Amino acid sequence: MAPHFDPFQQSVTFLRSDGTSFPISMADFNKFMLYAVRTSIAAASQLGASVVMAVLLALLTAPDKRRSIVFYLNITTLLVNVCRTLSTTIFFTSSWVEIYTYFSGDYSRITTGAYANSVMGTIATGIMVILIELSLLIQTHVLCSTLRDLYRNILLAWSCLVAAVPIAFRIAFMVANVKAIMTQSSLGKNVWIQSSSNISITVSICYFSLLFLAKLGYAIYTRRLLGMKGFGVMQIIFIMACQTMILPGTFTKTS
Numbered sequence: 001m002a003p004h005f006d007p008f009q010q011s012v013t014f015l016r017s018d019g020t021s022f023p024i025s026m027a028d029f030n031k032f033m034l035y036a037v038r039t040s041i042a043a044a045s046q047l048g049a050s051v052v053m054a055v056l057l058a059l060l061t062a063p064d065k066r067r068s069i070v071f072y073l074n075i076t077t078l079l080v081n082v083c084r085t086l087s088t089t090i091f092f093t094s095s096w097v098e099i100y101t102y103f104s105g106d107y108s109r110i111t112t113g114a115y116a117n118s119v120m121g122t123i124a125t126g127i128m129v130i131l132i133e134l135s136l137l138i139q140t141h142v143l144c145s146t147l148r149d150l151y152r153n154i155l156l157a158w159s160c161l162v163a164a165v166p167i168a169f170r171i172a173f174m175v176a177n178v179k180a181i182m183t184q185s186s187l188g189k190n191v192w193i194q195s196s197s198n199i200s201i202t203v204s205i206c207y208f209s210l211l212f213l214a215k216l217g218y219a220i221y222t223r224r225l226l227g228m229k230g231f232g233v234m235q236i237i238f239i240m241a242c243q244t245m246i247l248p249g250t251f252t253k254t255s
Contacts, residue, residue, distance in 0.1 A: 016104055024103050032102060036092050043088035050085065054078040070142075073135040080128045087121030094118075107184045118181045126174035129201060133163040136208040143215050162207050166200035173197045 011023040057075055058066075065071055094114040095101060101109070140159045144152045176190040187194065 014100060014104060017106065017108075022104065028103070029099075032099075036097060040089055040092045043085045047082060047085035047089065050078045050081045054082070070135055070138050073131050073138070077128055077131040077135065080124050080131060084121055084124040084128060087117050087124060090117050091121065110184075115181065119178055122174055122177045122181065126170050129170040130167050133167055133204065136204070137163050140208065140211060143212065159208070159211070162204050166197065166204045169193060169197035169200050 008026055011025045012029075013021050013023050015021050054075060057071075057078065061071055091097070091114075094117060095110050096107075096114050096118065101107060137159060141156060144155050147155065173190075173193045176187060176193055180187050180190075
């Protein structure tokens, strides 16, 4: 045995179907296993949270509010996210992540169900982004209903542009990703579409979050001018919103 042999860093040799060999280090194995476990835990957590939120939204929303477009968009978004996260968890039990398939790049035995699951997850993510942006747009329209016509039209036009950019990038990325899945290839030159999609979605969510906070802050300011200086419900909502609105932007940057 070599004097400096480290069994935790040793390599294992695999053979391809044509007889050629390739080594895989234990470090690569560990990275692969940790990636699969961590991603599965994250997807399962989101799956459970989406189910709980969908049930709470359906039960706690007032009956008259359940007929609004925003309610239908939000409940549909949660259900689509359930499908997306379920697809992710199923992916890590499919033939895509078998050890030999993953490290050799030999996808000849990928099942039809595995292809369908991957495509479904990609499409579900695109649909979810579209639903989120539409919900934010409609809420912005309601938020701006008290503004002057000129200011309202300018703000709505700008908000439509902010929402349209991530939708366009996500659709482009969805198409490129589905093609890559079906052809068993990487995104290659289309990687910039994924980065642009993530960046635009982050900017969009931060923009709408700041817009809602600004409107709520202005409402509190107006109440103070009218002599309502007590620490009430609106102040509590504003403080909590300032804290919790940081999370959407943080999650979109790390997703």
